[in-house]
Amino acid sequence: MSRVSTRSLAFGLSIAAATVAAAGARSQQATPVADAPAHGAGAVPIDFAKVPRTIAREPAYVGAPAYGCFLFGLNGEIRMWAVLDRSKPDAPATDVLYLDRDADGDLTEPGERLQSEVDGRKEVGGELVGPTAVFAIGTIEVGGLKHTDFRLTVHPQRVGWKMRWRGEQVTMGGYAPDHAEYANFAPTVAAAPLYVPGYDRPFEFERWIREPLRRGEATDFKVFLGQRGSQRGTFSCVDDQFLPAGEFVVATLICQVAGGKEERVRNELKERC
Numbered sequence: 520m521s522r523v524s525t526r527s528l529a530f531g532l533s534i535a536a537a538t539v540a541a542a543g544a545r546s547q548q549a550t551p552v553a554d555a556p557a558h559g560a561g562a563v564p565i566d567f568a569k570v571p572r573t574i575a576r577e578p579a580y581v582g583a584p585a586y587g588c589f590l591f592g593l594n595g596e597i598r599m600w601a602v603l604d605r606s607k608p609d610a611p612a613t614d615v616l617y618l619d620r621d622a623d624g625d626l627t628e629p630g631e632r633l634q635s636e637v638d639g640r641k642e643v644g645g646e647l648v649g650p651t652a653v654f655a656i657g658t659i660e661v662g663g664l665k666h667t668d669f670r671l672t673v674h675p676q677r678v679g680w681k682m683r684w685r686g687e688q689v690t691m692g693g694y695a696p697d698h699a700e701y702a703n704f705a706p707t708v709a710a711a712p713l714y715v716p717g718y719d720r721p722f723e724f725e726r727w728i729r730e731p732l733r734r735g736e737a738t739d740f741k742v743f744l745g746q747r748g749s750q751r752g753t754f755s756c757v758d759d760q761f762l763p764a765g766e767f768v769v770a771t772l773i774c775q776v777a778g779g780k781e782e783r784v785r786n787e788l789k790e791r792c
Contacts, residue, residue: 702752
């Protein structure tokens with residue numbers, strides 16, 4: 520994530536927060552880049568509405584399954600389904616993961632059922648908080664690429680994951696501007712969140728710990744760098760060590776000043792967190 524204290528913006532622009540948010544949303548849309556580096560050549564925006572929501576073979580679930588899907592390939596053409604379940608009907612929480620490691624749509628194959636023996640919950644203020652299960656998946660091979668240290672962590676209201684893309688740098692998710700919006704797996708295939716891990720595509724941005732932009736005040740503007748998923752809370756990002764030293768994100772605030780004139784303010788997001 521990159522962060523800037525936008526003190527250079529605090530010079531009394533006549534803007535409304537809604538105007539700023541709308542302008543920022545437009546600037547975050549993915550577009551094909553004709554002159555992109557070789558690793559991103561041919562990348563186009565993924566139409567999540569057209570991603571097939573089917574699983575060829577599923578196991579007999581013990582509890583109520585919860586579905587999620589990871590999209591691999593330059594344009595998300597390879598689907599790896601993940602389904603959470605319970606080892607027995609009276610299990611206190613999710614402790615089984617079915618992962619379509621070879622992305623062939625068959626979740627019944629050997630090695631695709633994992634069980635977690637980790638319950639990281641602890642009592643805070645009379646309530647149990649923390650992860651209910653952690654699945655150490657390890658290495659997966661998809662589309663001829665090996666990704667390592669894949670872990671999936673289950674919390675009561677969300678699912679998190681992390682891996683080393685191509686065995687190199689970290690990619691992780693799923694995130695949103697606010698913690699309460701982080702996505703959870705869904706009760707049906709049709710509603711499953713779709714994640715786009717990795718950094719082979721041109722980058723997109725997502726705000727983090729969103730704060731309103733107010734006239735005459737300094738505001739911290741923080742962003743994730745990575746790939747958007749199918750819905751709020753599914754953003755996949757790289758970590759703060761991804762960009763080499765000396766490289767940074769440039770943020771341009773597009774707004775309207777008094778009289779309706781468009782104003783553009785450029786900021787360099789050099790602080791990392």
